[in-house]
Amino acid sequence: MIRTPWRRRDEPLDHAELARLLPAPGDPELxxxxxxxxxxxxxxxxxxxxxxxxxxxxxxxxxxxxxxxxxxxxxxxxxxxxxxxxxxxxxxxxxxxxxxxxxxxxxxxxxxxxxxxxxxxxxxxxxxxxxxxxxxxxxAPVVQVARGSTEGLAGAVADISGAAARAELPEPRPGQFLYVRSEVSWMVTWDGADGKNESYVEKLHPREVWMSPDGGTGWLMEPYKESIDREGITLDGPGPSRPSLNAPSYDYLRTLPTDPDLLLKKIYDETEGEGNSPDQRAFNTIGDLLREQVVPPELAAGLYRAAARIPGVVLVDDSADAVGRHGVAIARADEADGARTEWIFDRETYTYLGERTVQTRDVEGVKEGTVRGHTAVTDRAVVDAVKQPPAASAPGERSAPPTPTSIPIPSAGT
Structure with a gap:
């Protein structure tokens, strides 16, 4: 990214002189x-x-x-x-x-x-x-903000990373596609008639993504969105591109180091100057890599261990994903706006369930406890073609269910 440095003025701006050079403002009423x-x-x-x-x-x-x-x-x-x-x-x-x-x-x-x-x-x-x-x-739903602490964080991360390393995910073959299905909902801030901000969220809705291992071909289905056709839209790129942490593909993820210290250094180096703080940007980058990807097991384990090394990361004993499944969470609150992002894991299997972002303090009309957004991953698999559900793939190609199958998945609501 090319950045243009700010230039300091050698002498203060003469506002009166500038005002004389500009035309008089017009009547703003239309x-x-x-x-x-x-x-x-x-x-x-x-x-x-x-x-x-x-x-x-x-x-x-x-x-x-x-x-x-x-x-x-x-x-x-x-x-x-x-x-x-x-x-x-x-x-x-x-x-x-x-x-x-x-x-x-x-x-x-x-x-x-x-x-x-x-x-x-x-x-x-x-x-x-x-x-x-x-x-x-x-x-927008409002919840009690659970206390986060570093107590127990190391042990939880060890369990979570161990479970990730043992995951038996299928290796995609050329011509196949990585498939992720989620239930998602994000916040919309609405200016009410009284001029006060009111927090609303999208109705919970399904989202399905297919991506080729090289990241060059894909498909997105999210009929809830007005900007997306009901049959979905292509995610095919206009031409060859160079993958990166901000634009990863499965093939690119396989090239990353799995050592948590090396991973974290790479993340800090490549995201320098972005976001509100280096630590928050590093945490967000890891969360982005996990949210809607099929990540190689050893890399997933390394990412969790790397996240635990970021200052401000805590363990939350109880959180819930978008469909109400409870678990423990690795979390960090953004110092700038108080929004705490929580990665939620099953208490028994330590499988990644989804993500929730909760407001930890009142900021610009968004009240403490407001759920700014939440997701729930309901399936990850390898399939043979875009728009193909996992059940239609060859035997053995579908990954293990990410969550207990006895929990119903609602189609809408919060």
Whole structure:
């Protein structure tokens, strides 16, 4: 990434002189027709940008802040995470597409707040009228923030990394695809009629990703998103690309060192200058690698051990993924905004279940305990073609279930 350094001015800016050189400001009030036209144009541009970004983002470009997201919310939110993050091809880290598409909802709410409403149910479109919450959202859940501690962290990480190293994941052959299915939901901040921020989240919905081992070919299905066709969209790249930590492929992951110290040094070196702090960015990068990937077992073990070496990482005794499965969590709170990301593991098998981001303090209208986003991985497998479910693959190609099969997976809600 090429960065342009800030230049210090040799002498202070003379604002009075500058004001004399600029034309007088115009009347900011616009007609209702003009406002409607601008609103429609803005929404069209946002949808086009999201659609183009999902298909054509090249490694090193910037993903919308899950802020998670995405940001995100971070990734509006989320997915997630805090701070700026280099954009990458969604085929490399497809979960970010969900956070980016959620920006359409945020922008719509912003336009509504500026123009007095989008019209339709819940608002007349006139100045000061009530605005309905973003479509397809529900109030964000609020939970009791569990205390995190370094006590027991080393033992838990040893169990988690040991289970990851023993995982019997199938090795993908040329022409096959890595498949991940998740239930996901990210936060959308809505400016209500009283001008106060109100936290809403997307309805919990399924998300399926297929990626070739080299990362050059893939498919995403997430019908909940307006920017994604019901049959899904291609994640094929426009041409050869160089994989990296911000744009990984399975083949690239196989080349990474498994020693936790070497891994952590590489992560710090390659993410220097990104995010709110080096430690938070390192934690987020590891989480991104684990969230929607099929990671080689020895590397997964190394990543967990590396994460435990990051200052501020704690163990949370109880957390729950997007479908309500409880477990222990490796977690870290972002010092900048208080959003704590929790990687959740089954208490008995130490299998990765999913991720949750919880607000640990009141920040900019987002209250303590608000769940900014959560995911639940319900299947990881190797299949023979895009859009092919694991059951249709050859015998022995499907990976072991990531969670107890007796727990139902809801199709919507929180």
């Amino acid at each position: 007609s209702s027709d003009r406002l409607s036209g601008l609103e429609e144009h803005l929404m069209t541009e946002i949808r086009n940008e999201i659609q183009n970004g999902i298909r054509n983002v090249t490694p090193g470009a910037e993903s919308p802040p899950r802020t998670g997201a995405s940001t995100g919310a971070r990734n509006v939110t989320p997915g997630a995470e805090s701070g700026s993050r280099p954009a990458r091809r969604p085929g490399r880290r497809p979960v970010l597409a969900g956070a980016g598409a959620a920006l359409v909802l945020v922008a719509a709410a912003g336009v509504a707040a500026l123009t007095g409403g989008l019209g339709g149910p819940g608002g007349s479109g006139g100045p000061g009228s009530a605005v309905a919450p973003p479509a397809g959202t529900v109030p």
